[in-house]
Structures are given as C-alpha cells and as structure tokens.
Amino acid sequence: MSQLEMAMATLIQTFDKYAGSDGKKSTLSKTEVKTLMEKELPGLLKAAKNPGEVDKFLKGLDFNGDAEVDFQEFVTLVVALTCAAHSRFCKQ
Known part of the structure; x- marks a missing residue:
C-alpha cells in the first residue's frame, strides 16, 4: 500500500478500535x-486550557x-486538525 492508502x-x-465499546x-x-x-491525541488535550473547552x-x-460522532464527523475532525498542523x- 502507498503511504496515503x-x-x-x-x-x-482507529475509528473502529474505539467505536462500539459503548454501543x-x-x-x-x-x-x-x-x-x-x-x-490518540494526547497533545491536543494537554493544549486545552480547561475541561470545558474539550x-x-x-x-x-x-x-x-x-x-454521537459518526465516521464522517470523525474524519472531519482529523482533516481540521491536519490543516491546522500543516x-x-x-x-516554522
């Protein structure tokens, strides 16, 4: 497989690993x-100033x-975080 694949x-x-444990x-x-x-995103949580932000x-x-967060919503999160990181x- 290629890197993108x-x-x-x-x-x-990753989604499948966490989805379903509660239902x-x-x-x-x-x-x-x-x-x-x-x-999977411990740095993001550490950057949050308070639990209310999370x-x-x-x-x-x-x-x-x-x-609930479905796969499309999850991917949207990953894309937004990736764009911010980029x-x-x-x-720099």
Whole structure:
C-alpha cells in the first residue's frame, strides 16, 4: 500500500478500535471520543486550557446533533486538525 492508502486504513482502524465499546459500532459516544482523544491525541488535550473547552469541542463535532460522532464527523475532525498542523508547520 502507498503511504496515503496506509493513512486511510489507519483512520478506519482507529475509528473502529474505539467505536462500539459503548454501543453502536458505527458511531463514537462522548465517552469513546474522549478515550480516543486521550490515547490518540494526547497533545491536543494537554493544549486545552480547561475541561470545558474539550466538551465544547466534542459538541462541535456532532454536526447532525445525534449526540454521537459518526465516521464522517470523525474524519472531519482529523482533516481540521491536519490543516491546522500543516499551517503551523509551514510557519516554522
């Protein structure tokens, strides 16, 4: 597989690893998202100034308002974070 194909597979595997432990395998609950972020994005959580910011961030991920994060919403998060990281690295 190419690097991009491996990255795509990693996104799918990461989502699937955390989805379903609280119920549906097709979505992440609030608890599952927090666990995923603690394990996979610890730097992002450390950068948050208070826990309320994280809750607000998580609520913003739920575009359709169903109190869960589906794969499309998860990928949107990853894309937004990747764009922010790219901008930051380009400035350095």
